[in-house]
Amino acid sequence: MDERTALGLLGDRLSAAGDDAAVVDGQVVTTDMLHDRTDFPDGTTRYTAGWRAVGASLSDVAAMGADATAAVAVYAAPAFDESELADFVDGASEVCAAVGAEYVGGDLDHHDEFTVATTALGDTDDPVPRSGAQVGDAVCVTGTLGRSGAALRLFERGDPADVERANALFRFEPRVAAGRALAGRATAMMDSSDGLARSLHQLAEASGCGFAVESPLPVDPVVDEVADDADDRLELGAFFGEDFELVCTVPEEALSAVRADLSVEFTRIGTAVEREGRSASENRVTLDGESLPDRGYTH
Amino acid sequence: MDERTALGLLGDRLSAAGDDAAVVDGQVVTTDMLHDRTDFPDGTTRYTAGWRAVGASLSDVAAMGADATAAVAVYAAPAFDESELADFVDGASEVCAAVGAEYVGGDLDHHDEFTVATTALGDTDDPVPRSGAQVGDAVCVTGTLGRSGAALRLFERGDPADVERANALFRFEPRVAAGRALAGRATAMMDSSDGLARSLHQLAEASGCGFAVESPLPVDPVVDEVADDADDRLELGAFFGEDFELVCTVPEEALSAVRADLSVEFTRIGTAVEREGRSASENRVTLDGESLPDRGYTH
Structure with a gap:
């Protein structure tokens, strides 16, 4: 089963699962995972990784037409280096600041491959769907x-x-x-x-x-x-x-x-x-x- | 740097980072990562994995004295098997239902090691801190x-x-x-x-x-x-x-x-x-x- 089929299956099972993000009582939530092998080429700094990983989830909030409020991340790596971790947090915090949201932390985990899971939150009373395009638009x-x-x-x-x-x-x-x-x-x-x-x-x-x-x-x-x-x-x-x-x-x-x-x-x-x-x-x-x-x- | 030291460093850098969860305007958010090697022993079903991974984040919401509202998860695996994925979603959905929250989906990712990142949301006007114990309590x-x-x-x-x-x-x-x-x-x-x-x-x-x-x-x-x-x-x-x-x-x-x-x-x-x-x-x-x-x- 490829990823699109699997995502379709998930969508069928979960009524609140939205397009780029789920919406529950006007609260938008979206989550994502990025990892070394596929998402962070050699040379990607931890600052860039923090910015980009959190940014990817903020982008999903943006795609709903929602206001971004906060983000969290799990930072998983084989070992924790103080300056790498600080750089990651700085990047994550600054991409949040760039869109008026707040980076509020997260968790750490040991993992063989550098892996980042991010979640962003937002607010909207009127999410923009994928399905509303009209002929002539x-x-x-x-x-x-x-x-x-x-x-x-x-x-x-x-x-x-x-x-x-x-x-x-x-x-x-x-x-x-x-x-x-x-x-x-x-x-x-x-x-x-x-x-x-x-x-x-x-x-x-x-x-x-x-x-x-x-x-x-x-x-x-x-x-x-x-x-x-x-x-x-x-x-x-x-x-x-x-x-x-x-x-x-x-x-x-x-x-x-x-x-x-x-x-x-x-x-x-x-x-x-x-x-x-x-x-x-x-x-x-x-x-x-x-x-x-x-x-x-x-x- | 061990994980406790690293977490301390994160806490120092992020004002909203809470105890078990961050709190932003009465909204509780907490995130976690679990993976095969350390968290899911041989024999753990995907149903149990979904239940447990999402439950771990719901437990962090509970630890703040907050009401749990919703949860999302990233399911990352070397390949996607339809029945495994459906079992995972069932477990995740049922642990949410057990505490009155809603499982609203998430994302999929390819990863060499089965890895789950979960995020739970909650509401509280009055989070319980870790720091308020009084002599005699x-x-x-x-x-x-x-x-x-x-x-x-x-x-x-x-x-x-x-x-x-x-x-x-x-x-x-x-x-x-x-x-x-x-x-x-x-x-x-x-x-x-x-x-x-x-x-x-x-x-x-x-x-x-x-x-x-x-x-x-x-x-x-x-x-x-x-x-x-x-x-x-x-x-x-x-x-x-x-x-x-x-x-x-x-x-x-x-x-x-x-x-x-x-x-x-x-x-x-x-x-x-x-x-x-x-x-x-x-x-x-x-x-x-x-x-x-x-x-x-x-x-």
Whole structure:
């Protein structure tokens, strides 16, 4: 059973399990696990790890359009080094501070592999679903795409300056403020942690429509530095994922008001369209008229 | 740096980090990680694992005297088996239901070692600290001690009937109702996950007093079945830990009202005493006049 099937099974069994997060009486809670082998390339500092791990859960709160209030983490490692642990806590605390939340601690555990489990909390009276996109809505994304994929290339190069840049790219700002501004206006929303392509497919499928996306996509300039060619650029920008931007649909008439309230880049990349002729997943989302495959990062 | 030192460092850096759980605006949040090698002996079913892992976090909510509202978990394993995952979710859901909380899901992750990270939420206007014990207060414990240590012996025996009993012993009921009844009355409280002895030392140290404890301790009858001798019985009952009972101090005059509201066994095991002559940790807690060492289960 792969992870998507297993997650579907969980969703069927648990009534309160939400989209990116569960909501209980207006309280949003979401939890995540990151570990060395798959999430923290060689060269990732503990400061970056703390920032990124807690940020991933804050991003899930943002994706619900909720206000982030607090986060906790379990830090599990083969041994506890005082400066590493302090760096981790600093990173975790600062990503919380960046979105107006508080890092309130957690627990320690011994584990053969460096593993971090994070939980973030938030409040919302009006969570944004994945399923509300209407034909004609603008399909939009915050910020730029491909930073995490580019960071991985820089980590691989291993040069100290590259590794430092890679760490900086890994410390994304969770889009909590943008999510708040979009709440009540966006008709469907999730974060792009699985990649833009997969996020678009999930929103379109949940909403029962298709998306016609047009280039140029807001691919980050750093991707042009590391990509081998145009295909590789698209791979990093649309499929690699882990960028933690918000992908959403907004009615045309609300777009200008949304833009006025946002302090981050916000790009319209397409339009929600009738599903007719798009029922097969390969036709659900198109980029410049060609099928955009439903594949991406599987955590 | 050992885990206690590291936890102390975390506590110093984070103002909202509480005793067993953090409290933010009346919202209690606590998180924990359990994994195969250290927490789930051979023979532990996934149902028991789900129950126990989520129960451990619910016990931390109980230790604050808070009402438990919800829990989430990350289930990380080398592969996802549908029936194992369903059993885990059933166990997690049922331990929540047993204390009036809701299991609202979580996330999945691939990990070489079966690892579970749990987070529980609760509400309280009046969290019970570890530091409020007063000289003369009764020192008390809920339920019986030594069940988890005894379960480990039964798991080791490996006989199917023993393993089934061990699983049942591992599925403890978090003392949320008792914690609620003790809130506002207990002067200091924590759970016994690190063992009775270490819990007593932590409460006494935080409160600046000593504890004079007298036998008999409420050691579970199953311990007598598996213990080699009296020393081993004390080892399992007072030091092994992982029993998730509440250890607390209650003013003499409140004892009868507390008992009237509790539906679990509640044993007075001693009295809070002046710290004079007990400043060294070896004298802080005594059992029948002899030093009770500050050692126990280190997670």
